[in-house]
Amino acid sequence: MIAFVARHHTTRLFSIISDAVFTGAIKVLDAFVKDLKRTGKVAGIVHKKAVSKDQIQRLFESGELGPADSQHLAQLQRMAWFYLTLSFGRRGRENQRQLTPGMLSLRKTPQSVEYFELNIRQAGSLPSTKNHQGGLGDY
Numbered sequence: 001m002i003a004f005v006a007r008h009h010t011t012r013l014f015s016i017i018s019d020a021v022f023t024g025a026i027k028v029l030d031a032f033v034k035d036l037k038r039t040g041k042v043a044g045i046v047h048k049k050a051v052s053k054d055q056i057q058r059l060f061e062s063g064e065l066g067p068a069d070s071q072h073l074a075q076l077q078r079m080a081w082f083y084l085t086l087s088f089g090r091r092g093r094e095n096q097r098q099l100t101p102g103m104l105s106l107r108k109t110p111q112s113v114e115y116f117e118l119n120i121r122q123a124g125s126l127p128s129t130k131n132h133q134g135g136l137g138d139y
Helices: 020-038 053-062 075-086
Strands: 004-005 013-014 104-108 114-118
Touching: none
Parallel strands: none
Antiparallel strands: 004 013, 104 114
């Protein structure tokens, strides 16, 4: 929601998505985008397929991924990247390069098993792009 302050200092909340005043503009924008797709000037969204259990198994069998106590440094790096992406890459790889240690919190289960989770209180830990503003409601 966006706050609009009028001349008399009153605040009115409105949504550029659902308010009727924007309906015409939204329809024009939708038609424009459809025309761009039809003429081939922009491509439609192409979603990647999820990695299957069989593909993950093949990665372990081939040695690309391995146990957490592996002595093979490249394998450990691939494992760390794989689990970071799997656990924290909810919308792909965007913003992963900006992850810092402070964005992760070490937690323990009631059985004292340690694990990491995103520290949602740390600025920048949630993905933020033009289509996804990193709201807590998504997590």
